[in-house]
Each structure stands twice: as C-alpha cells, then as structure tokens.
Amino acid sequence: xxxxxxxxxxxxxxxxxxxxxxxxxxxxxxxxxxxxxxxxxxxxxxxxxxxxxxxxxxxxxxxxxxxxxxxxxxxxxxxxxxxxxxxxxxxxxxxxxxxxxxxxxxxxxxxxxxxxxxxxxxxxxxxxxxxxxxxxxxxxxxxxxxxxxxxxxxxxxxxxxxxxxxxxxxxxxxxxxxxxxxxxxxxxxxxxxxxxxxxxxxxxxxxxxxxxxxxxxxxxxxxxxxxxxxxxxxxxxxxxxxxxxxxxxxxxxxxxxxxxxxxxxxxxxxxxxxxxxxxxxxxxxxxxxxxxxxxxxxxxxxxxxxxxxxxxxxxxxxxxxxxxxxxxxxxxxxxxxxxxxxxxxxxxxxxxxxxxxxxxxxxxxxxxxxxxxxxxxxxxxxxxxxxxxxxxxxxxxxxxxxxxxxxxxxxxxxxxxxxxxxxxxxxxxxxxxxxxxxxxxxxxxxxxxxxxxxxxxxxxxxxxxxxxxxxxxxxxxxxxxxxxxxxxxxxxxxxxxxxxxxxxxxxxxxxxxxxxxxxxxxxxxxxxxxxxxxxxxxxxxxxxxxxxxxxxxxxxxxxxxxxxxxxxxxxxxxxxxxxxxxxxxxxxxxxxxxxxxxxxxxxxx
Numbered sequence: 001x002x003x004x005x006x007x008x009x010x011x012x013x014x015x016x017x018x019x020x021x022x023x024x025x026x027x028x029x030x031x032x033x034x035x036x037x038x039x040x041x042x043x044x045x046x047x048x049x050x051x052x053x054x055x056x057x058x059x060x061x062x063x064x065x066x067x068x069x070x071x072x073x074x075x076x077x078x079x080x081x082x083x084x085x086x087x088x089x090x091x092x093x094x095x096x097x098x099x100x101x102x103x104x105x106x107x108x109x110x111x112x113x114x115x116x117x118x119x120x121x122x123x124x125x126x127x128x129x130x131x132x133x134x135x136x137x138x139x140x141x142x143x144x145x146x147x148x149x150x151x152x153x154x155x156x157x158x159x160x161x162x163x164x165x166x167x168x169x170x171x172x173x174x175x176x177x178x179x180x181x182x183x184x185x186x187x188x189x190x191x192x193x194x195x196x197x198x199x200x201x202x203x204x205x206x207x208x209x210x211x212x213x214x215x216x217x218x219x220x221x222x223x224x225x226x227x228x229x230x231x232x233x234x235x236x237x238x239x240x241x242x243x244x245x246x247x248x249x250x251x252x253x254x255x256x257x258x259x260x261x262x263x264x265x266x267x268x269x270x271x272x273x274x275x276x277x278x279x280x281x282x283x284x285x286x287x288x289x290x291x292x293x294x295x296x297x298x299x300x301x302x303x304x305x306x307x308x309x310x311x312x313x314x315x316x317x318x319x320x321x322x323x324x325x326x327x328x329x330x331x332x333x334x335x336x337x338x339x340x341x342x343x344x345x346x347x348x349x350x351x352x353x354x355x356x357x358x359x360x361x362x363x364x365x366x367x368x369x370x371x372x373x374x375x376x377x378x379x380x381x382x383x384x385x386x387x388x389x390x391x392x393x394x395x396x397x398x399x400x401x402x403x404x405x406x407x408x409x410x411x412x413x414x415x416x417x418x419x420x421x422x423x424x425x426x427x428x429x430x431x432x433x434x435x436x437x438x439x440x441x442x443x444x445x446x447x448x449x450x451x452x453x454x455x456x457x458x459x460x461x462x463x464x465x466x467x468x469x470x471x472x473x474x475x476x477x478x479x480x481x482x483x484x485x486x487x488x489x490x491x492x493x494x495x496x497x498x499x500x501x502x503x504x505x506x507x508x509x510x511x512x513x514x515x516x517x518x519x520x521x522x523x524x525x526x527x528x529x530x531x532x533x534x535x536x537x538x539x540x541x542x543x544x545x546x547x548x549x550x551x552x553x554x555x556x557x558x559x560x561x562x563x564x565x566x567x568x569x570x571x572x573x574x575x576x577x578x579x580x581x582x583x584x585x586x587x588x589x590x591x592x593x594x595x596x597x598x599x600x601x602x603x604x605x
Contacts, residue, residue, distance in 0.1 A: 043199030
C-alpha cells in the first residue's frame with residue numbers, strides 16, 4: 001500500500017498553538033477558506049509585514065491544502081537558504097520543531113535545487129522542493145528542471161516575496177505546472193515598477209497591529225526642514241534663495257531638484273548629522289551601543305561619499321554594492337554582524353530576507369520612484385530586538401529624510417486593498433509631500449559622471465534646519481494601538497516631541513583628512529575600473545602589459561592614474577599617506593582631468 005504524502009499524512013498542531021503568531025494562524029485559515037470555496041481561482045496572495053512570520057507561514061501552507069509535492073521559490077539564494085533551514089528536520093531550530101507544529105519522528109522530506117548538486121531522484125523523494133528563481137531561469141524554456149519534470153509534478157507553488165511574481169520568468173513557471181495552486185507571500189504587494197503581484201489578495205495583516213503586538217518596531221519619520229535653501233536656478237544660472245514651502249514644491253514637481261537634493265554635499269551633511277544625532281539618542285535611551293544606521297545611496301560613488309561623510313564624524317562606516325565582488329561584500333557584512341560598524345551604506349542590496357535587528361535608523365540619501373522599494377528599505381529597521389515587547393525602547397526605529405527629496409508613490413496600486421493596510425501605506429506617504437507628477441524611475445547604479453552631467457540644479461547652502469518628528473501612529477483610527485504603546489511605556493514626550501533645530505556635528509581635521517584619503521583611494525580604484533570597462537578590456541587581462549611585467553590591465557590603469565595624482569601635488573609615488581587635506585582637495589577637484597590625462601597616455605598616446 002502506497003504511503004500518503006506527508007502533508008496529508010501528518011497532523012500539524014496549528015489551531016490553538018500559542019507558539020504561532022496571530023498573522024500566521026489567521027492567514028492559514030484564510031488559505032483554507034479560499035481554496036475550499038471552489039471558486040476556481042488558482043492564485044492567492046498574502047501580505048505580512050516584516051517580522052510577522054512570513055517564512056513560518058510558508059512551512060504551514062502545504063498542510064492547509066494537503067499538498068502532494070510543493071515547490072517553494074525565493075527571489076534569491078539568501079532567502080532560499082533560510083527557507084530550506086525552516087524545513088530541514090536535521091536542524092534543532094527548524095520551524096516545525098521550534099514552534100511545536102509537529103512532534104515525533106515524522107517530518108516532510110525537503111530537497112533543494114542547487115545546480116549540479118541536485119538530481120532528479122532527490123526531487124522524487126521530496127515532499128517539498130526549495131529553490132531560488134535563478135535556478136529555474138538558466139536555459140530559458142530549456143531549463144533542465146522545467147523541461148524534464150511532468151506538468152503535474154507539483155500541485156502547489158509557493159512564492160516568497162511574491163510581489164516579484166508578475167515577471168516573465170515567473171509566468172513561465174506558472175505555465176509549466178498549469179494545475180498547481182499558487183500562494184504568494186510578501187511584505188509588500190508591489191514591485192519596484194509599481195505592478196501588483198498576481199492573484200487575489202486574501203489576507204493582509206495591518207502594520208499597526210504588528211506594532212501593537214510587538215512583532216515589528218514602531219517607526220517614525222524625521223523630516224529635515226530647511227528654513228531656506230540657496231541654489232543655482234537652472235533657467236538662468238542665477239543663485240536664488242527659497243523658503244521651506246518652495247523647497248517642498250520643487251521636491252514634488254522637479255525631478256532634477258530632487259536628484260540634486262539627495263546628491264549635494266550640503267544635504268548629505270545634514271542627513272548625516274541628523275541620523276548620527278538620532279542614533280546617539282537611541283543608544284543613550286536604551287544603553288544599547290550596537291544600534292546602527294542603514295543608508296540608501298544612488299550609486300557606488302555616492303556610497304563612497306556617504307561613507308566618507310560618516311567617517312569624518314568618527315563613525316565606523318562601510319558600504320556594499322552589486323558591482324563589488326561577493327567576497328568584499330561578505331567581509332563588510334561580517335563586520336556588521338560582529339558589530340564593528342556604526343553605519344552600512346547600500347544601493348538596494350540589503351532587501352528581502354536580510355535580518356539584522358540592530359539597524360534602527362534609516363537614512364534616505366536616494367530617490368524612491370515607487371512605494372515598494374521604499375517599504376522594503378524601511379523594513380530593514382523594523383525587525384524587533386526584543387520579541388513581543390511593544391513599547392520597549394529597543395523596539396523603536398527612525399527614518400531620516402529631507403523635505404525637498406519627495407518620494408513619488410504609486411498610490412493607485414493600493415486602492416483595492418483592505419482599509420487598514422491602506423492606512424499604513426498612507427502613513428508612509430504622509431512623511432513627504434505627494435506630487436502629481438508621473439513616476440520617474442531613477443537608475444540606482446548609473447555612473448556618477450552621468451549623474452553629474454544630468455544635474456540641472458546646484459544646491460549651494462541651506463538655512464537653519466529643523467528636525468520634525470512624524471509619529472507612525474498619528475491617524476485617529478490607530479489610537480487603539482497608540483494607547484497600548486502608552487500603557488507599555490511609550491512616553492508622550494517621545495510621541496509629541498516638538499521640532500528641534502538640528503545641531504551640526506563637528507568634524508576634526510584629522511578625521512576629515514583620514515576619511516578623505518580613504519575616499520580618494522577608493523575613487524581611484526573605481527575610476528580605473530571604469531576606464532578598463534570603457535575600452536572593453538578584461539581587468540585581469542594583459543593587453544596593456546607591453547613591457548611583459550606580469551601586470552593586469554586594471555593594475556596598469558590604476559598605476560597610471562596614481563602617477564598623475566602624485567605629480568599633481570609634486571609628491572613621490574609612495575607618498576599618498578602623507579598628503580595634506582589641501583592636497584587631497586586639489587586632487588579631488590582635478591580628478592576628472594587627471595583621469596583624462598592617464599587615458600590619453602594609455603589609449604591615445
């Protein structure tokens with residue numbers, strides 16, 4: 001007699017299980033109800049905020065549908081590895097065991113699709129198969145897994161971070177297994193381009209409830225309001241001074257102004273000062289020195305500028321970027337995990353699945369062209385440090401941004417959603433002014449040279465800047481959650497703190513020189529890489545090694561730039577560490593010309 005599949009055979013303890021969270025049990029019940037209804041709808045969507053047990057719900061869902069064999073798909077390897085761990089019975093803290101869902105020796109059999117490490121017999125023996133979408137994209141329709149598996153191989157497909165599931169690659173997957181039911185789970189229902197994830201949204205868990213139960217941090221916005229701003233007007237090149245209302249209007253209507261706001265040194269310094277001040281306040285309030293800042297940047301060179309500004313102020317800062325190799329990024333993340341950083345800067349790198357609860361201040365130096373990436377970024381500071389402890393000082397987070405850097409929101413995408421969730425998204429959009437301009441996508445990885453060339457507005461000087469607090473739970477309908485927080489120790493002073501004038505953080509001359517020197521070193525490396533790429537050369541190749549010294553193309557290009565840099569300030573080739581601040585500033589101002597001279601000598605001489 002053939003044994004029943006595990007998700008039919010095993011009896012999970014779900015109803016009345018105190019170790020499961022409210023959104024997990026309620027979403028489970030919604031899934032059962034939806035598919036038992038027999039209305040013919042194949043797909044369903046679940047929206048759970050960060051920290052509300054999304055991965056756990058994925059492990060429970062196959063029981064709701066008594067699935068025979070399940071395919072679980074994550075958008076990247078990091079999340080796929082986490083999901084595999086939740087299903088893996090060899091681990092003591094796997095989800096079923098940790099939450100008392102299953103007891104005894106019986107567990108569903110997991111397998112992963114991981115390149116050549118997996119074969120068909122692994123999948124045949126499994127009840128649940130976990131992978132990331134990239135594994136199923138290789139080879140297109142000829143992908144070995146999609147081509148070889150029969151159409152009825154899976155009867156349930158689970159998409160983690162399901163807002164990605166409208167992409168073409170996901171549609172190919174749907175077509176391959178046409179009878180499989182589909183459940184998508186996500187913290188946000190839209191992609192970066194504003195498109196909604198497919199399937200009927202059958203359950204959402206409001207953010208205010210997540211705050212009330214202590215599943216996520218209570219986040220507030222801190223908007224930087226300059227009393228005035230001096231900038232060079234693009235129409236006639238004249239320097240003008242405008243007040244705060246005009247700064248907000250320009251931020252709403254003028255994309256060039258928004259880009260200039262987030263990339264100008266004047267604004268950058270202001271956001272840096274405000275975020276450090278807020279981090280210091282949180283550390284003093286809680287006594288927890290491991291709290292950190294996460295910053296969003298426009299591109300790699302912007303990352304380096306932001307790191308430099310924090311380092312000048314004595315903060316341990318570093319960045320990760322998709323154009324860096326994985327080893328370099330892993331080393332930075334290891335420093336973060338060892339609490340050797342105060343600030344980590346990134347361009348949409350620390351998104352879905354990243355879990356570091358000590359990130360408590362989000363500093364916005366970039367432009368969010370739609371709501372989804374903004375919510376994903378804010379979500380990095382919303383994981384609680386103390387579980388189920390609403391109102392605990394450790395479970396507060398702050399988002400710092402400039403009044404003139406308006407974030408355009410794809411608000412119409414949310415009109416069909418449950419009212420409570422609309423209120424949450426409304427609270428996010430209330431943190432900045434909404435304009436009526438069409439959405440403009442800003443490429444987060446475009447080169448800084450193009451960014452500088454495209455900039456039409458030059459910010460020259462801000463007036464006095466005040467820091468205005470925008471509490472998350474400011475809407476009348478959310479006062480129940482606010483009352484719960486007050487009773488748990490969330491003070492009226494915290495909620496209603498009046499606007500304070502921002503005090504700039506002093507920068508010592510030594511720290512400025514050290515940070516500037518590091519920035520110059522990193523920038524020269526980047527510019528060398530850009531030149532190599534411009535001429536379609538392999539960085540490790542030997543095309544430029546005409547003297548046969550065994551040096552790579554990148555090393556030769558960098559060496560040429562280094563020589564020009566030293567000559568510009570009449571220094572020897574190994575005297576970079578002796579540069580004064582004035583010499584570094586001179587090189588920085590002339591760097592474009594210096595790189596151009598090296599290029600002329602190497603490629604056009």
